[in-house]
Amino acid sequence: MLTDPLDAVFAPRRIAVVGASDRPGTVGRLVWDNLAGFPGEVVPVSRAATVDGRPAYPDLTDVPGELDLVVVAVAADAVPEVIRSAAARGLPAAVLLSAGFAETGPAGAALQRETVDAARAGGVRLVGPNCFGVQNCDLPLNASIAAGLPPGGGISLVTQSGSYGMAAHTLGREESIGFAKVYAAGNAADLTATDVLRYLADDPATTVICLLLESIPDPRDFLAVARTAASAKPVLATVTGRSASGRRAAASHTASLAGDDALRDALLRQAGVVRTRTGLGMLDAARLLAAQPLPTGPRVGVVTNSGGTGVELVDLLTDEGLSVPELSPGLRARLAELLPPYASTANPVDITPVWRRFPELYPAALRLLAESGEVDVLVPVLLARAASTEVAEALLDPVAGLAVPVYPCWVAGRGQQAAADLLQAGGVPCLPWPERAAAAVGAAVRSAAGLTSTASRAEPARVDGPPSRRPVPERPEEVPDFLRGAGIPVVxxxxxxxxxxxxxxxxxxxxxxxxxxxxxxxxxxxxxxxxxxxxxxxxxxxxxxxxxxxxxxxxRRHGLELVVGATREPGYGPVVMVGLGGVHVEVLGDVRFALAPVTAAEAHDLLRSLRGAALLDGVRGAPPVDVTAVAELVATVSRLMTDHPPVTGLDLNPVLAGPHGCVAVDWHLRVR
Amino acid sequence: MLTDPLDAVFAPRRIAVVGASDRPGTVGRLVWDNLAGFPGEVVPVSRAATVDGRPAYPDLTDVPGELDLVVVAVAADAVPEVIRSAAARGLPAAVLLSAGFAETGPAGAALQRETVDAARAGGVRLVGPNCFGVQNCDLPLNASIAAGLPPGGGISLVTQSGSYGMAAHTLGREESIGFAKVYAAGNAADLTATDVLRYLADDPATTVICLLLESIPDPRDFLAVARTAASAKPVLATVTGRSASGRRAAASHTASLAGDDALRDALLRQAGVVRTRTGLGMLDAARLLAAQPLPTGPRVGVVTNSGGTGVELVDLLTDEGLSVPELSPGLRARLAELLPPYASTANPVDITPVWRRFPELYPAALRLLAESGEVDVLVPVLLARAASTEVAEALLDPVAGLAVPVYPCWVAGRGQQAAADLLQAGGVPCLPWPERAAAAVGAAVRSAAGLTSTASRAEPARVDGPPSRRPVPERPEEVPDFLRGAGIPVVxxxxxxxxxxxxxxxxxxxxxxxxxxxxxxxxxxxxxxxxxxxxxxxxxxxxxxxxxxxxxxxxRRHGLELVVGATREPGYGPVVMVGLGGVHVEVLGDVRFALAPVTAAEAHDLLRSLRGAALLDGVRGAPPVDVTAVAELVATVSRLMTDHPPVTGLDLNPVLAGPHGCVAVDWHLRVR
Structure with a gap:
């Protein structure tokens, strides 16, 4: 018996399918068929005497021999009993494909609670219910409702929505995206995305992790686990429901500026997880990261056969925060030797519509750029006649030899898809149209950059020394001394x-x-x-x-108005906030959040990420602000929160920052 | 002979092809083949005795009978002589497919000048050179290098880049996008996008106009023409080179905050043209507008078979400024009667994975929503099993009967493409994946809304009365009285x-x-x-x-700091600027531009579009600002610029605005 329930989920040796069926169109039939390629034994549990010609057992407890996993495809109201049977025989995990639980209303929620209670009482961990299922492309294991597995590879996907489980299957096959494991959380009644993330962080088969979540139910645990995972391999996340998360009600509260989504943003950034706006954008970035060498910087070299598309792509890459640098005269001279006389050797390199020479020129231009050290990423635009089998064949070997990633932007009709498929099967992912290409390249570059920087700070901010547990003030007049005692400069x-x-x-x-x-x-x-x-x-x-x-x-003190605050948020615990004060915070909402504790270095990054950060450097003759002092103040506030559980919130508004230090001139301490 | 050269370009009766050829792979052969479907006669001009078995003439002047258009596919250096021949026989227009002109460097630029000089001297208008060509799908006329025409329809595309001419052909065929006319401007050496836009504004076959430009060479003319066009039909534009347009050098200059791109933005907004980020996004929005009824508001109803994709789509629609409103209890009750018990009748309406009932439920739910008056746009998510031929067939007739536009978001594998094709051929455009769908719906809704508002102000701001031509001040001390005389409040x-x-x-x-x-x-x-x-x-x-x-x-005066300015920009003429002063203008660049003259109502819209517009309403106990007075000040400054050509620029910085009026406390007038 496997002891880690996620080993049982992803790498079972013998599986029972409860609800296995011969009846076409049922989930029980579907998953039975899908498990056909599983190398171990799959045992049917059914009221029928046989399933697929195999003798079926009436109950899970009747199955002889050892089982690692049970896949459940019976009606919702029969599920609790199945889980009790699983518990009775000591099964570590169950995949609940069955729907009809919390997603359907109060009665379903009660059924879900009963199921979870049975599982917890019996030591069975649950996937789902109401889920797409799980896949392990290496085993192979297809305990899902998708009719097949995507190709094997390094990407593992944890998705709350089954539709992206289906997308992994469809896109995986159509675009040669290689997956290690796909896990659909569904209602996530027991095992959470955090549990699976912890497992995938240590999974040698997984090189890139994708999370498609509708919520982060356990933010503190998630932060710790994601931080570790993201220091080891790229972790990308799409968290939907951005628009639904409204701002808090209490406008008087500093942290009222934190909609849930701002907290999620803070959490993901601190964890080193790159957030993408959509699931498709996440999978696009993941396949770039999985299929090609990791980009080591933001400088993009573009090689195109269409000037117009090149310009559009450059705009979009710039929107992503990437650069498309001018090339050196030496490199331009080498390109000029290679290219036809009217080609442009600027960046984008425009090789003109000399289509007969495309199979020669694309690889040669890419090699010159890759070996120049002047760009970190290569995006060839393969458009119309460049989107040909001849060009694809000519690119495969040369690209494999480059240390710089190559991410083609593909613009062509369906009739030319075979050429893209050829490239993709050879490990060169093609992204259709400039907007999709630019978004994916942007996320891939951010992810690779984050990996480098997160690796050096996988550990959360260390809190030196024992916590200071001074008594929290009971009267307003005691607050300034309390704050000073905590290290906060107060006027x-x-x-x-x-x-x-x-x-x-x-x-x-x-x-x-x-x-x-x-x-x-x-x-x-x-x-x-x-x-x-x-x-x-x-x-x-x-x-x-x-x-x-x-x-x-x-x-009376003078200086740039800032606001520094802290609050405790359900699930997130102590959160610090820093922003530009006055109208910046009230009208423009120019604030950043971070989960405490934060180091002064992290606080410095927060300050620099403000939209109005240029104000810190002094404008209109104002002197630059002592950013170090402000960053230290933020770290000190974060420490105050972790040291003093009775403190529920603190607003320092404004903090006046000058060239030498900063000082809080107004404060509001909230104590439980 | 047709007198309007663009009639000759789009609707010729008899065409000569200079450089027509039997040699495979040449442009002359390609365009000859492409013109095969042209209903009138196509006459080859070639050194060969025959082309395609038809007797060829050695020179254009040798062709007997009347000609409306010449298509030129000879080497660049032979083009000037062809134009002289065209002029000699009084031809109104020539389409120059030939490349090797200004795009190739100084020698090519000289050749282009020679060609244009010959054309101007002889009254021949030029399309191109270095262009994809022109198409009129109704005639049909395919004087382009694309191997075929897109399907006929209402969209006309003017594109500087040939790659989007090709895209019209490919996407048009694959996604049933109907085009009226495609015009590739190439180097636009003579006829400009503005000329073609003027023509298309009056073209009854054109219902939606798309412009893909790399520059706006004649902004004032373009504004006037685009304003008229956009008051009659949707006009969409992608102007690339956004990132290349840097800020002006002179930092002391108010208008230094206007990168070219901010001016382009101002111009397009004033013209009522909706700007899209990419050409693909533009074509997507255009096909929604062309294929379905125009949306009459921003309220979107979503019907989905995947909760997760529904949530993602709602996020993205919200990002686009659209709303996904809660439905009324009455409507929800009617939906509940229709849908399975566990369906969600909120918006998105989630019909759950009851795939056997999809062909019945999608049309019925859409009809209920359309007839409710509670939404203006319908986006059914057709994902996985909902992306089926059965659902497509079931949708076609009911959708055709709805007054509300239906824009399906399509998420499925290639194998299901036939079902999308079926819908699209039936006039229901499908947009793959939520991000592309949301962007297109957003642009379509903005365009339709702009059409309504532009229609009522197709006329530019009227300048009442004769211009005041007071002498401009020569000495600084005269400036305050000059400004007061112009109606500007000065302290x-x-x-x-x-x-x-x-x-x-x-x-x-x-x-x-x-x-x-x-x-x-x-x-x-x-x-x-x-x-x-x-x-x-x-x-x-x-x-x-x-x-x-x-x-x-x-x-000493008090109030909210604003900045109001004006400048003259090459091509754009007098431009006014308004923004929030102090750090808002310097650090955040929170300013808006408009080409003068502007009315107070337009100035009011500019003020309200500032990111920090909430400051105008008073924050932190400050009283609301007299926005009417500020808007009038902006209109007055705009009038000052149009009345006084010697004034090259004016900065009012700051203008202090209070609850009753506003006043400039610092000014800088620049005079030629």
Whole structure:
């Protein structure tokens, strides 16, 4: 008996199919047929005496001998009993193809709970229910509803939606995309994408991991597992439901700017997982990564037989953040020797419509570019007459010898598909049309780059020393000292309850001061006054405002307004936020999130990824901001959150950052 | 003889082919073969005695009888003489398939000039050179290098790149996209895209116009023509070279923020032309518009057999600015009666994998949605078993009866292509994969919406009354009065040259004042002081600064910082700009452009299209801005530019806008 349930799922030696059937059109028949190529024994469990001429057993418990996996294709209401039988005989895992569970409403949800309870009680791990099934192309194992397996290869796909399981099968066969394992999570009632990701991270057959998810149910676990996986091999993810995730209700809350999707983005970025907008885009990028050498940089060399398509492709590659650099004079001279007189040796290299010479010129131009060291990725546009069997045949061997990946952009009619198929079968993936090509190349380059950088920080931010467990403040006046004690720079603040105290405090502080009522949203209630002013008079005015709050007197500070915050989010735990303050945060939502803890280096990256990051360097004569100090502040806030579980949130808004350090001038600490 | 040269190009009655040939592989042979279906006579001009068994004439001038068009397929250096012959016999137009002109370097450019000179001297209009050719699917006329015509239909395509001419042919045949006319501009040495657009605007056979351009050589003419065309029928454009268009060099210039591409964007938006990122995206949107009723709004109803693909599609439709609204309880109840018990009657309507019922359920669900009035567009996801001939056949008739457009998203393997072909041949365009579907639906909806709004303002902004031709100021001190005279609100400003004058001016103005040196980039040189201050001392300090400039004294004003500007751009003429000031313009580039003249209503739309437009409504307790006043200011600036040709540029930066009006507090007028 296999002890790891995912070994049982992906590499069983003997399988039972409960609900196996001879009746055409049933799932039980379908999966029985699909398992025909399985090298081990498949045992039918059915009310029928035989299935496919093989004697069937009425119940799982009746099957003699050892079993690793049961595939279940009976009606939903019969599933709990099957799981109890599986538990009774100590089976490690079951694949539940059956539908009719939580996806159908409350009754189905109850049935699903009953099934999971039975599984947990009996030590059976569940795939599904309501799923496409699982495949292991190497075994081969096709415990799915797809009529066949995709070709074998390095990509493993975990998909919540069965439609992308089907796509793996269809695209895999049509475009020679090689898969190791396909896992359809369906309702993911027991085993989660995180469990499978953990398994695939260590699976030697898997070189690229694709995740198509509708949710991340266990974000903290997922982060840890994905971080490890993405430091070892490319991990790509499409998480759908982006639009459904609305912003939080509480607009007063700093973290209200975090829609769920911003948190998912933060999580995936921290894990080193490249997010793609669509499942197709993910599979496209994956096959580039799996079939060709990994790109080592963002510089793309384009070789085309159509100037117009070349220009369009360059636009799209630039949109992806890639560069299409000018080539050196030396390289251009070598290209000029090779190409016809009217060819362009700029990048794109336009070899003109000399179609009779295409089989010679494409490989030669690609080799010159690949060996130049001036580009990291090659995209030949194979359009119309260049999308020919002759060109495909001429490219295969030379491309195999290049250290730089070659990703053809294919533009041709169906009649020429055989030529693309030839290239693809030879390990040169072709991407139809410039938009699909550019998106895939962009994601592949980001993924390869992330792999390099994630590899060096697969470990989460280390928290040095024992946690500081200082008591959290109970009264507002204790907050500044608490924050200072945690390492957060906070402006000098004197609490006053009379105009006389305020005037004395202002005199003691000296210079320009700020008076502010100690209430949230001070500005909205007119609760802030700035020097120059008659401090006593201003304080008197503020103290009689209807909101009735103590008065804070602070020296007036200047600098770029930033906002730094932290919150605890269900599943995500402590999350820090940093952004440009004022209208940037309120109107433009220019903020970034990260799951705590974060290092100062990670915080620095967050700051640099802001849309308005140029403000940090100083504009309109403003001095550049001490970004290091701000990054350290973010790391300190993240540490405060991990050290102090009773703290549920913190807003530092604004933090004023100057050329030498930064300081919080307003804060709101939330304590459980 | 046809008098309109484009009538001669698209609807000739008798054609000569110069360079017609029997030699396989030559362009002369190719186009001769392609013209085989032409209903009129095609006369070969060749050094050979016969072509295709028909007697050939040695020179164009030897051809007896009347000719409307000559198609030229000889070597480039022989082309000028052919054009002279065409001129000698009064031919209105020539299609120059020959390459070897400006695209090949200086010698080719000289040959192109010689050809154009000969054409202009002789009254011959030219298509190309270096072009794919022209097609009229209705005649039929295939004066191109594509081996056949696309199916007939309403789309006309003007493409600078021959590759999209080829795509029209390939996609047209494979996806049943119906074309009226295809025109490949090639080097566009004479006839421009604007000329062809003018023709197609009036062409009754053309219902949708597609433009694939690499540049807009005559922006003002193009705007006028495109505005008229787009008020009559959908006009879509892809203008490539987006990334190549860098920002202008002069950073001090307001319009330096206008890369060429921002101007193109402004131009297309003003013309009511919908811009797509790629040629394929444009053709996709065009075929939706041509094949189905025009969408009357952005509300999409999705019917799917895959929940996961439905979610992905909804994300992508939302990205496109479309809505996928919740359905009413009544409609949901009617859907529930129709669908299986576990189906979702939300939007997407998920009919579950009950594949045997697909042929019944898809049409019925679509009809319910179409007749509900709750959605404007229907996107059925036809995936896997729903992508079948049975479903296609079941959909054709019902869809034809709906007033709402139906745009299926097709996800299936090649083996199922025949079913898509069936739908497409029946006028129901299928878009493969959610991303391509969503992009096309988005562009189609925007185009249809633009048609409605452009139709009501096909006329450019009217300039009432005779132009005010006041003399433009020659000295800086005259500028404020000049601007006021033009209707621009400008803050009171006193020019001073001594501390005493400044103190007196400040006393006269009363209240808080601003001192500023009258130099560009005042802040950068420390040339600005604000109250409270000792005016005399501050003025003394400013007046001894090295930049040595007069001092301006103004009352201090408050409000939201905006920037309004104008410039004259080659080809574009006067262009106005409006944006959010301060860091918004400098760091975020949050500005919009429009070709002058603009109405206040158009200026209002520009303001509302800013990313930070929410600032206009007041944030953080700030009052909402008088947007009407700002819009009027923009219109006034635009009028100033059209009235005063010597004015080459104007920057109002900042304009301070409050709840009642706005005022420019700093300005820079540039005069020729």
């Amino acid at each position: 000098d603040t004197v609490r006053c309850s009379s105009p006389e105290e305020a005037a004395a405090a202002a005199a003691r502080l000296g210079g320009d001061v700020v008076l502010k009522l100690d209430v949230p949203h001070k500005t909205d209630v007119g609760g802030v006054r700035l020097s120059p002013m008659d401090v006593r008079a201003a304080a008197a005015e503020l103290l009689v405002l209807p909101c009735r709050a103590p008065l804070l007197v602070q020296p | 009171d400003t006193v020019r001073c040259s001594s501390p005493e004058e400044a103190a007196a001016a400040a006393a006269r103005l009363g209240g808080d004042v601003v001192l500023k040196l009258d130099v560009p980039h005042k802040t950068d040189v420390g040339g600005v002081r604000l109250s409270p201050m000792d005016v005399r001392a501050a003025a003394a300090e400013l007046l001894v600064l090295p930049c040595r400039a007069p001092l301006l004294v103004q009352p």
